[in-house]
Amino acid sequence: MVLKINNTLGREKQEFKPIKSGVVSFYYCGPTVYSQQHIGNLRGAFCADSIRRSLEYLGFAVNFVSNYTDVGHLTSDGDEGEDKMEKGVKKEGLSPAEITSKYIKLYEQDTLKLNILPPTTRCLATDYIEPMKEMVGTLLEKGFAYTTDLAIYFDITKAKNYTELSGQNLEDLRIGAGAGEVSDKGKKNSSDFVLWFFKKGVHENALQTWDSPWGFGFPGWHIECSAMAKKHLGETIDIHMGGIEHIPTHHTNEIAQSESANGKKYVKYWLHNEHLSLAGEKMSKSLGNVVYVDDVVKKGFNPLALRFLFSQAHYRSKQNFTWEALKDSQRGYEGLLNSLSHLGKELGQVSEDFKNKFKEKLNDDFGLPQALALVFEVLKSDLSNEDKLATILDFDKVLGLDLGKNDQSNSELVVSELPEEFQELIKKRELARSEENWYRSDELRDQIQEQGYIIKDTQDGTKVFRK
Numbered sequence: 001m002v003l004k005i006n007n008t009l010g011r012e013k014q015e016f017k018p019i020k021s022g023v024v025s026f027y028y029c030g031p032t033v034y035s036q037q038h039i040g041n042l043r044g045a046f047c048a049d050s051i052r053r054s055l056e057y058l059g060f061a062v063n064f065v066s067n068y069t070d071v072g073h074l075t076s077d078g079d080e081g082e083d084k085m086e087k088g089v090k091k092e093g094l095s096p097a098e099i100t101s102k103y104i105k106l107y108e109q110d111t112l113k114l115n116i117l118p119p120t121t122r123c124l125a126t127d128y129i130e131p132m133k134e135m136v137g138t139l140l141e142k143g144f145a146y147t148t149d150l151a152i153y154f155d156i157t158k159a160k161n162y163t164e165l166s167g168q169n170l171e172d173l174r175i176g177a178g179a180g181e182v183s184d185k186g187k188k189n190s191s192d193f194v195l196w197f198f199k200k201g202v203h204e205n206a207l208q209t210w211d212s213p214w215g216f217g218f219p220g221w222h223i224e225c226s227a228m229a230k231k232h233l234g235e236t237i238d239i240h241m242g243g244i245e246h247i248p249t250h251h252t253n254e255i256a257q258s259e260s261a262n263g264k265k266y267v268k269y270w271l272h273n274e275h276l277s278l279a280g281e282k283m284s285k286s287l288g289n290v291v292y293v294d295d296v297v298k299k300g301f302n303p304l305a306l307r308f309l310f311s312q313a314h315y316r317s318k319q320n321f322t323w324e325a326l327k328d329s330q331r332g333y334e335g336l337l338n339s340l341s342h343l344g345k346e347l348g349q350v351s352e353d354f355k356n357k358f359k360e361k362l363n364d365d366f367g368l369p370q371a372l373a374l375v376f377e378v379l380k381s382d383l384s385n386e387d388k389l390a391t392i393l394d395f396d397k398v399l400g401l402d403l404g405k406n407d408q409s410n411s412e413l414v415v416s417e418l419p420e421e422f423q424e425l426i427k428k429r430e431l432a433r434s435e436e437n438w439y440r441s442d443e444l445r446d447q448i449q450e451q452g453y454i455i456k457d458t459q460d461g462t463k464v465f466r467k
């Protein structure tokens with residue numbers, strides 16, 4: 001069985017052969033941390049996590065590096081000119097370092113709730129200013145970069161094959177100098193990108209600046225990842241992953257810089273995840289159509305029901321978020337926990353047959369939804385309960401759904417944390433009981449049970465459990 005991956009570079013499914021047999025170097029473009037990450041960002045992190053878990057399941061040792069962009073002057077939506085950190089500092093009355101550590105902490109709490117594994121190495125851009133400057137120096141020396149009054153730019157016409165990843169037309173990218181992040185008369189091509197911003201012009205008041213041989217300023221976004229990836233994983237890495245919006249700019253620019261500076265291929269396999277949308281539009285900070293993990297929890301959902309929902313779409317497919325879909329997902333997830341609780345606690349043998357099928361799905365460009373579907377086939381199969389449990393818990397190494405903790409299905413639930421409509425049903429039933437309307441009260445009990453819950457009337461009031 002071989003692993004085949006859909007490589008954005010070349011746009012085809014290719015056999016995966018890491019540089020070093022059995023070991024995978026994997027770089028994931030992490031979040032910008034000047035504000036809270038929404039569940040769209042977290043879908044990206046989830047996709048990378050499930051691919052990393054799949055690789056480990058398939059027998060590879062994975063060196064998974066993920067960064068935090070803590071030089072907060074831009075978003076992945078591309079508006080480099082606006083200083084987000086300045087805005088954040090004004091709004092929150094905190095220093096840049098306080099802002100980034102606040103949002104890193106929040107992000108890490110959210111990833112924990114979604115069972116996203118911590119990276120093998122996590123790196124903050126601000127700790128890598130020296131290697132970034134080194135790379136900018138090399139690019140200037142080798143003639144790939146030039147300096148204007150406002151910034152140091154990479155000249156895209158000097159790159160070997162600038163449009164290789166995106167398939168764009170180079171001529172379209174050359175025309176119209178001065179467009180883009182800073183209106184700069186000295187810029188040669190519209191898509192030349194900044195390697196180093198000077199503390200001048202719109203960035204006169206930039207709050208995070210460093211000295212450099214070329215003057216005070218701060219690095220461009222793209223150079224951050226190139227420098228950190230090189231520092232931790234070397235000049236050529238196996239897998240580099242991020243959202244699809246990174247293809248034409250961020251990742252294209254990373255390739256141009258790294259390959260020009262190092263004289264070597266930068267990445268063997270490029271993986272890009274599709275977006276999470278809300279009402280058909282990409283969930284994004286700039287559009288404001290965002291949902292946070294906190295919202296999910298406040299509405300009484302288990303965050304792992306969100307992971308269960310994410311698992312139902314392939315990483316290269318768009319996924320539309322609705323509260324209705326999350327409700328269905330929670331029902332499905334609880335139903336699964338309930339089925340598992342009926343298997344007992346004894347572990348038997350992992351079924352080789354199902355394990356091979358599971359690997360087959362993962363080997364096909366990390367087919368997680370198909371792999372998840374096998375869990376239900378195992379449940380329906382004629383394996384013994386012990387073997388079913390062992391097999392499903394083995395799959396959970398990839399799924400990350402905490403399926404081993406199915407005893408939570410029997411613990412009492414906190415009513416105020418359950419979905420609002422559900423709390424309404426409980427209140428109505430309590431009212432019916434106080435009015436001694438037993439017919440109505442039983443009717444409401446049935447409705448509650450249909451939603452996957454059990455209620456018990458005790459001297460201390462109504463208690464709710466998962467079915």
Ligand code: AMP
Pocket residue numbers: 029030031032033039040041042043044075076077242243244245274275276277282283284
């Ligand atoms: P940002 O903080 O905006 O730079 O985004 C951090 C990461 O989240 C990037 O890798 C983006 O590709 C990813 N991302 C942002 N919005 C979405 C979305 N709606 N769906 C999936 N991934 C997203």
Ligand code: ZN
Pocket residue numbers: 028029030225242250
């Ligand atoms: Zn990056």
